[in-house]
Amino acid sequence: MLKKTAINKATELAAALMEKGTLIAPVKEDAGFNFREISDAKQVDLNFHNTIISPKSAFFPQTEDFVRYQTGKSILEATPVELNIKPAFLFGVRPCDVKSFEIMDIHFSGTGLVDPYWQKRREATTVFGYAFDLDKPAEAEEFYQTLGIGAADPEGSDIFMVKKDNDLLMKAITPRGEKLLTGLNIPSEASADDEKYFDDTVAAGRNFKTRSTCVDARATAKKFEDLFHNTDFWEKMSHACLSCGACTFVCPTCYCFDICDETLFSRGTRRRVWDACMFTDFTLEASGHNPRTKVYQRLRQKVCHKYSYHVRKYGVISCVGCGRCTRYCPVNIDIFSIVEEAVKA
């Protein structure tokens, strides 16, 4: 099913979705765009390229409360925080970010013990993918094409949206999307012309040029394994690295977290909070032992995790080429360049 609505009617669409559940959509803030839970339909702003923070926070928020407790009281009085999850709509996600959800699914709910928080949020959420604007060139930082992701890939979305002049074409991709789209009375039926435009855009998206280099997941993983002990290489790559967490916090596929007990005047919450392998104390043990004291060891961990360890463990590269880490790196470190250097080395 393909439906159509004028982009300037997106507010009405947003309002309709808000009646059915929680709406999470791009909002313009002073530093740029971010996905936020919408309280006023007018906040939704589709006039964006991509957000600062990736939409992973819809399923894996920076803080997630596990248990409330009081210090000095018995553990028996501590109460787990119930996850009251309403149906949610994640609106306007770029195809590379949609791909990141599938990569994170493997880790959080597809292997070993299931992470109940990720899984429940994922199950409750309908994803509205949104094609990049193919009339504009890709930004210098982006390289999703390298990883086989098109600029208008509908796979992974429940409903996929393509902008056509002043209209938004919306196509149901999954049965869940189909059901939702059928029930929404705002968008109008699309024409055969629109159908063709949608299909053409998806096809053009596959050939849309970002920076790209030939990356075979298995070969790259092996290359990084071979490079692990090449300290010279890693020191060169990490000259500039400040060892801050900007890259990991904006990344759609970084999932490292800490579990913290945060107490204020005897009342506390055990919660998980995003953490970063780039932080000095990430692997610092209580004994004082720290296997990664140097910047190059930490940058190596980050890059190898995405391009080698994850491939070996889960079969996929844990990067979608969205370019956020490069865009927000204070010293312009570019993971794509590191991969290129590694392939050449």
Add this chain to the structure above:
Amino acid sequence: MSSNNPYIPMPVEISKIIDEVDTHDIKTFRFTFLNKEDGENFKYLPGQFAELSIYGKGESPIGIASSPTEPGYVEFTVQRAGTILPGLVTAALHDMDEGGKIGLRGPLGHSWPVEFLEKKNIVVVGGGFAFTTLRSLINYMLHQDNRSRFGDITVIYGARTPGLLLYKDELAGWGKRDDIKTVITVDKGDETWKGRQGFVPAVCKEVAPSPNNTVAVICGPPVMIKFTLPVFFELGFSKENILTSLEMRMKCGIGKCGRCNVGYKYVCSDGPVFSLAQLEELPRDFW
């Protein structure tokens, strides 16, 4: 851990505390489960660990020191940790008395591969305070229902001083049995010490059994492991028959939080037990 959420601990009560060493900073805590079904569901094997959980302080991953052949409780030997990052959990636990209640998540990780060890001779090598899961393994193998499943058992255990040896009563008991050979060594003895002196790797060279059908199970501080693994390799043990347990900073214990990886393996969920053959396949990112 709670049945539907692996991040929520089960409540347990301290039923016994044993002061293990003369420096009083290592104690063995015996816990009983406050919910009967938690205890029934807590099925573990030697070598596994659990997260000890104290709200307001945090969680600390500790190897299980009791043997599954001792039903009704579970024991952990805990050192008051922390020089750089003060160990809040271990300090709080040390300050607790019998009857105190804490949380427990586990059992976590893979055990010593007991089925693989069957019908083989076993040399257990331990150093210092990391002897805990080895004690679990030894008591498991020595249990009357299990002893016949294993061949000769040799234990080589070292501590810095005589006063720092753990489980002194049990060591004495093993010394009197004829179905286990026990070799105790200290780095430096005192005026009353009549036993061996010397570092674990050197003692191993001297007293290790023949590599024939024998598996070495090694656990200790990183520096001991580092120097002991090659000793057994040189003695002719195959890399598959040299086993050890790794330590990395952990948080979740279930392979989700991304903290304890060595290469593509998470120490918590893929380990902590690895053979030397497996270790050599991993990048040197742990010592």
Add this chain to the structure above:
Amino acid sequence: MAISFKQIEDKLKTEAKGLLETGKVSLVLAYGKGYDEKHPMPYVARRPSDADNIVFNEFCTHNMARYMVRYPAGTKMAVAVKAADSRAVIQLIQEEKVKREDLVLLGIPAYGMKNPKTGETIDSKTTCGLYNPVLYDVLLGEEVHGQPVVSPYDVLAQYEAMDKEARFAFWKKELDKCIRCYACRKACPMCYCDPCFIDQNKPKWGEKSPESAGNLMYHLTRFHHLAGRCIDCGECSRACPVNIPLYLFHKKVAKDCEDMFGQAAGMSVEDKPVLVNFRVDDSDKILE
């Protein structure tokens, strides 16, 4: 007269090559190629041949003094320094983190530097607004004269017009944006504490979650740790992925310090760090 970035780049290469060839220094902290021309990166040249990789253009905004403390004490190094960067070096000398005799300072006079993320020209609004390095051994270009001299504190006018409540509301709103990536402290040449107070767990000064209380604790404490020490390079604000105007607070504290004690940070190697140095005639205003 416009700055010739190309000329500075050439001189930087020549000096770096010479210093490394003669063994006068074991490394040169300068700038290298990034993923495109607009995004050069901090670079360390260790061999004479590395000097060919050095670049300099209007986007080379990073403060290379930040990297000095990463190397063992006594390492002989050359550092490319623009005006504020040289002040960071001076301040680090005052704080005995580096020694003057271990350093060769390659001074870069410049104006019209541009923020690579936004393309905006960097001026006295977000930095100290000086054009010439305060301390150097070699100047890689001609001193800048004739550019407008603007007080780095002019930008504070609007902020200072706010009353106490308005200021608190302003900072609460700004700091609520913080995601605690710590890019600000990591980009700061003066943030060398190990461990940083916010990473300590006993006592625990602030929580890890990006919520108001912890964010205020982290930033307000950091602001005050930098009192009398911030040399106003503006790197913290440029590093911030969510555009928190950290420079405003640093400037305000720097201005107050200067008013009270008559000394700006990092202006002379003879100075002592202003809040460490007790003088009988010091202003008591700080106690008011």
